[in-house]
Amino acid sequence: MNTDEFLLGRFGPLMSIADVASILGRSPDGVRVALYSDSDMSRRLKPTMLRVGRRVYFRTLQVKDALHLDVPTAV
Numbered sequence: 001m002n003t004d005e006f007l008l009g010r011f012g013p014l015m016s017i018a019d020v021a022s023i024l025g026r027s028p029d030g031v032r033v034a035l036y037s038d039s040d041m042s043r044r045l046k047p048t049m050l051r052v053g054r055r056v057y058f059r060t061l062q063v064k065d066a067l068h069l070d071v072p073t074a075v
Contacts, residue, residue, distance in 0.1 A: 003070050007060050014050065014057040023067070 001009075011019050021028045024041075035042050035049075048062040064070065 003064055004061060007064055007069070011060050013060055015060050015063060016058075017056060020045070020058055020063060023063075023069070 015023075017031050018028045021031045024031065026034075035045060044066040045058065045063065048058045048066055050057045050059060
């Protein structure tokens, strides 16, 4: 199982702020504050954001790429 399959199986194609927070080891409020500040993390995550009404979601595979979550495979 690779990183894409794991993340899609666990979160589906869209992640909530709470999902992103669990991956980063932060609280959802901490992620919200970081997103609306000018930081490296916000610059990487903002392009992955998708608004559906008032809710904010993140595209799972783009989050993986933005946060460099790929695990190198052993040879």
